[in-house]
Amino acid sequence: MSNEATLHSQQEVMHGAGAHDHHDHEHHDSFISKYVFSMDHKMIAKQFLITGIIWAIIGAFFSVLFRLQLGYPDATFPWLESILGHWAKGGRITPEAYYALVTMHGTILVFFVLTAGLSGTFSNLLIPLQVGARDMASPFMNCLSYWFFFLASLVMMASLFVQTGPASGGWTMYPPLSALGDASIGSKIGVDLWLTSMALFVVSQLLGGLNYISTILNMRTKGMSMTKMPLTIWSFFFTAVLGVLSFPVLLSGFILLLMDRHAGTSFYLSDIFIAGKALANEGGSAILYQHLFWFLGHPEVYIIILPAMGMVSEVLAVNSRKPIFGYLAMIGSLFAICILAFLVWAHHMFVTGLNPFLGAFFVLLTLLIAVPSAIKVFNWITTIWKGNIRFTPASLFSIGFVSTFISGGLTGIWLGNSSIDIHLHDTYFVIAHFHIVMGVSAFFGMFAAIYHWFPKMYGRFMNNTLGYIHFWITLVGAYLIFWPMHYEGMAGMPRRYFDYSSWTSFNQFEGLNQFISFVVIIVFATQLLFVFNFFYSIFKGRKLTTMNPWKATSLEWTTPINPGHGNWPGEIPEVHRWAYDYSKDGRDFIPQTEPIGPNESAH
Amino acid sequence: MQRKKIHPHKYSLWIAMGSITMMFIGFTSAYVVKRSQANWLAFELPHIFWLSTAVILTSSVTIHLALKQFKERNMQRYKQLITLTALLGVVFAVCQWLGFSQMKSEGLPLSGPVSASFIYVIVGVHILHVLGGVVALLVMFFRAYRTRVRSYSAVPIEVAATYWHFVDILWIYLLVFLSIAR
Numbered sequence: 001m002s003n004e005a006t007l008h009s010q011q012e013v014m015h016g017a018g019a020h021d022h023h024d025h026e027h028h029d030s031f032i033s034k035y036v037f038s039m040d041h042k043m044i045a046k047q048f049l050i051t052g053i054i055w056a057i058i059g060a061f062f063s064v065l066f067r068l069q070l071g072y073p074d075a076t077f078p079w080l081e082s083i084l085g086h087w088a089k090g091g092r093i094t095p096e097a098y099y100a101l102v103t104m105h106g107t108i109l110v111f112f113v114l115t116a117g118l119s120g121t122f123s124n125l126l127i128p129l130q131v132g133a134r135d136m137a138s139p140f141m142n143c144l145s146y147w148f149f150f151l152a153s154l155v156m157m158a159s160l161f162v163q164t165g166p167a168s169g170g171w172t173m174y175p176p177l178s179a180l181g182d183a184s185i186g187s188k189i190g191v192d193l194w195l196t197s198m199a200l201f202v203v204s205q206l207l208g209g210l211n212y213i214s215t216i217l218n219m220r221t222k223g224m225s226m227t228k229m230p231l232t233i234w235s236f237f238f239t240a241v242l243g244v245l246s247f248p249v250l251l252s253g254f255i256l257l258l259m260d261r262h263a264g265t266s267f268y269l270s271d272i273f274i275a276g277k278a279l280a281n282e283g284g285s286a287i288l289y290q291h292l293f294w295f296l297g298h299p300e301v302y303i304i305i306l307p308a309m310g311m312v313s314e315v316l317a318v319n320s321r322k323p324i325f326g327y328l329a330m331i332g333s334l335f336a337i338c339i340l341a342f343l344v345w346a347h348h349m350f351v352t353g354l355n356p357f358l359g360a361f362f363v364l365l366t367l368l369i370a371v372p373s374a375i376k377v378f379n380w381i382t383t384i385w386k387g388n389i390r391f392t393p394a395s396l397f398s399i400g401f402v403s404t405f406i407s408g409g410l411t412g413i414w415l416g417n418s419s420i421d422i423h424l425h426d427t428y429f430v431i432a433h434f435h436i437v438m439g440v441s442a443f444f445g446m447f448a449a450i451y452h453w454f455p456k457m458y459g460r461f462m463n464n465t466l467g468y469i470h471f472w473i474t475l476v477g478a479y480l481i482f483w484p485m486h487y488e489g490m491a492g493m494p495r496r497y498f499d500y501s502s503w504t505s506f507n508q509f510e511g512l513n514q515f516i517s518f519v520v521i522i523v524f525a526t527q528l529l530f531v532f533n534f535f536y537s538i539f540k541g542r543k544l545t546t547m548n549p550w551k552a553t554s555l556e557w558t559t560p561i562n563p564g565h566g567n568w569p570g571e572i573p574e575v576h577r578w579a580y581d582y583s584k585d586g587r588d589f590i591p592q593t594e595p596i597g598p599n600e601s602a603h
Numbered sequence: 604m605q606r607k608k609i610h611p612h613k614y615s616l617w618i619a620m621g622s623i624t625m626m627f628i629g630f631t632s633a634y635v636v637k638r639s640q641a642n643w644l645a646f647e648l649p650h651i652f653w654l655s656t657a658v659i660l661t662s663s664v665t666i667h668l669a670l671k672q673f674k675e676r677n678m679q680r681y682k683q684l685i686t687l688t689a690l691l692g693v694v695f696a697v698c699q700w701l702g703f704s705q706m707k708s709e710g711l712p713l714s715g716p717v718s719a720s721f722i723y724v725i726v727g728v729h730i731l732h733v734l735g736g737v738v739a740l741l742v743m744f745f746r747a748y749r750t751r752v753r754s755y756s757a758v759p760i761e762v763a764a765t766y767w768h769f770v771d772i773l774w775i776y777l778l779v780f781l782s783i784a785r
Contacts, residue, residue, distance in 0.1 A: 138615060211615065248629060
C-alpha cells in the first residue's frame with residue numbers, strides 16, 4: 001500500500017497533475033526521463049555503476065603512472081609528456097605531478113568508485129528488488145542523489161585540468177598543507193575544487209543513505225520481516241547508517257578547512273612559517289582536523305567493505321547451494337562492526353602525539369573488531385564447506401574476497417597495536433594492509449556482484465571465459481603487487497616518496513619495485529578486459545531465457561527478465577520464508593514466496 | 604501492511620535530522636577540544652541572540668497553529684500562519700546577522716580569535732538550515748494557491764513543521780552550549 005502511495009505522490013510532485021497508473025501499463029517515458037533524469041532505481045543503479053567504472057579506469061590509470069615512476073625512476077617515457085605536458089617534462093613525471101596522481105588515485109578510488117560506485121550501484125539495484133518494493137521511499141531524492149554525485153564528479157574532473165593541477169596533499173587533505181594556498185602548487189585552487197566536489201559528494205551520499213534506510217525499514221513487502229531479509233540488505237542498511245552518521249562530521253571538518261583557506265580563521269593553523277615569514281594565524285590545531293576527518297574516515301572503510309561482505313554472503317550461499325551459515329551471527333557481527341567503527345578512529349593517529357594512555361583504549365577497541373570479522377570469515381568458510389559449489393566468475397570472486405579479507409585483515413592486527421605502529425606507520429606495510437583488505441577485497445565483492453546481478457540489470461550474461469581470465473590474473477596479480485610491499489614496509493621504507501634511488505637503505509628493493517610496477521601494468525590491462533566484457537555483454541551478451549538463472553531464492557529473481565518501473569507487473573509477491581532455503585527437504589532451493597508447508601518448519 | 608506505518612517521507616526526515624545533528628555534534632566537539640587548549644579567549648555572546656531565541660520560539664508556535672488550521676481546512680488562516688512563520692524565520696536570520704556585526708564591532712571578527720570564529724561558523728551553518736526551512740515554507744505557500752491540484756494530505760506540512768521545530772530545538776541546544784562552554 002505505502003509503496004503505491006509513494007510512487008504516486010512522487011509522480012504528482014514531478015508531473016504536477018495527473019496520477020499515472022504505473023503498473024500493468026508501460027510508461028511512455030521520453031529519452032530524458034528514462035535514461036537521464038530517471039527515477040527508476042534500476043536505471044539510477046546503472047548510472048552509478050557506469051560513472052563508477054569510468055572513474056575506476058581513471059583512478060587505476062593514475063596508479064599505473066606513478067608506479068612507472070616508482071619502478072623505473074631513471075627511465076623516460078616520451079609518451080608521458082604528450083599526455084601530461086609540462087607535468088612530465090622530458091618523459092619523466094615531476095614531483096608535483098606524482099603527488100597529484102597519488103592524491104587523486106586515493107580520492108577517486110575511496111570515494112567515487114568504492115563508495116558511490118559500489119554501494120550507490122547495488123543499494124539502488126537490490127534494496128527495492130530484494131525487499132519487495134516498487135521503488136525507493138523517495139525516487140526523486142534518489143535521482144537527486146545521483147545528480148549530486150555527477151556534479152561532484154564534474155568538479156573533481158575539472159580540478160584535473162586547472163593550471164596548478166588538482167589537490168595534491170594526500171587524499172586525507174591534512175592541514176596545514178591543504179589550508180594554505182602558498183604551501184605548494186597542489187594547495188591552490190585544486191584544493192578548493194576538491195572541497196567543493198567532496199561537499200557535493202557528501203550531499204549525494206546523505207540523500208542516498210536516507211532513502212536506503214527508510215526504504216528498508218518502511219517499504220518491505222508483506223511477510224518480509226527484518227530477519228527474513230537477505231544479508232545484502234542488512235549490509236546496505238548498516239552501510240547507510242554509517243554514512244548518514246559520519247559524513248556530516250566530515251562536512252563540518254571541511255567547512256572549517258574552507259574557512260581557514262578563505263576567511264582568515266585559525267581553526268587548524270598556528271605558528272606557521274612560509275618562506276621564512278610568520279603567518280598571523282594563531283591558536284589553531286592541525287590535529288583537530290585529523291579527529292574530524294578520521295571520525296568519518298574510519299567508518300568510511302566499513303562503508304566500503306560492508307556492502308561487499310553482504311553481497312559475498314549472498315553469492316556464496318547461492319553458488320554453494322547451502323544456506324548461509326550463522327545468519328543471525330552474520331547480522332550481529334555487522335552490527336558490532338558498525339558500532340566499533342565509530343570508536344576506533346584515533347588508531348589512525350597513534351603517532352600524532354596522542355596520549356599513550358588514550359591510545360591503549362583505541363588499541364583495545366581496534367583489536368575487538370577482529371572478533372566480528374573472524375565470525376564472518378568462519379561463517380563464509382562454513383557456508384562453502386562441503387557445498388555443491390558452482391564455480392561461476394561471481395563465486396570465484398567471492399571466494400577471492402574471503403582470501404584477501406583474511407590476509408589483509410590479519411595485518412590489521414599488527415597495525416592496530418600502537419607500539420608496532422610506531423615502526424610501521426606511514427610505510428609500505430600500511431599501503432599493503434589497506435589495499436588488500438579494503439581495496440582489493442571491496443573490488444572483489446564488487447566484481448562478484450557485477451557478474452552475479454548483471455543478468456538482472458541487462459537481461460544478458462557476461463562472458464564466462466573472460467570472467468575466469470579476469471579473476472585469476474587479478475587474484476594472482478593483487479597478491480604479487482601487495483605481498484612484497486609488506487617486506488618493504490617492515491624494512492622501514494616510507495610511503496609517499498617520489499624517488500628512493502638516492503636512499504641507500506632501500507636500494508635493495510630496486511628490482512622488487514620494478515617487478516611490482518610490471519605486474520600493475522598487467523593487472524590494469526586485465527581490468528580493461530573486464531570493462532570490455534561489461535560493455536560488450538550489455539549489447540551482445542548471451543540472452544537470459546529464464547527469470548531465475550542462478551536458481552536463487554530471493555525476490556529479485558521473481559521479477560520479469562526486463563522489469564519495468566515498478567518491478568512487478570502485478571501484485572508484489574508475499575514472502576513466507578527466509579532467503580536461504582537451499583538443499584532443504586530434498587529440494588535444491590525453495591523461493592521466498594513459497595508458503596511454509598504443513599510438515600515443514602521455518603529455519 | 605496491517606500495522607500502521609509511519610510515512611516514508613517522515614521517516615526520511617527523522618534520519619536527516621539525525622544526520623544534521625551529527626554535523627553540529629562535529630562542530631561542538633571540535634569546539635570542546637579547542638577550548639581545552641591554550642589561548643582560548645572567552646567572551647559574552649551578543650545579547651541580540653536572546654531576542655532571536657524568542658523569535659524562533661514564537662515561530663514554532665505559529666507553525667504548530669498552521670498545521671492545526673490545515674487539518675481543519677481553514678486555508679486562509681493556514682496561509683497567513685505559514686507566511687508569518689516564514690517571516691519570523693527571516694527575522695531570526697537578520698537578528699543573528701546583527702549579532703555578527705555586534706561581535707565585529709567589539710573587535711571579534713571572523714578572522715579573530717578562534718573562539719569567535721567558531722561562533723560565526725556554527726551560528727552561520729544554523730542560519731542556513733533555518734533558511735532552508737523558509738524555502739520549504741515558500742514551496743508550501745505556493746502549493747496552497749494551486750488550483751489545478753488540491754492536496755488534502757497533511758504529510759508535507761507535517762514534515763515542514765517537524766523540521767521547523769527541529770531547527771528551533773537545535774538553536775536552543777547551541778545557545779545553551781555556547782553560553783555554558785565559553
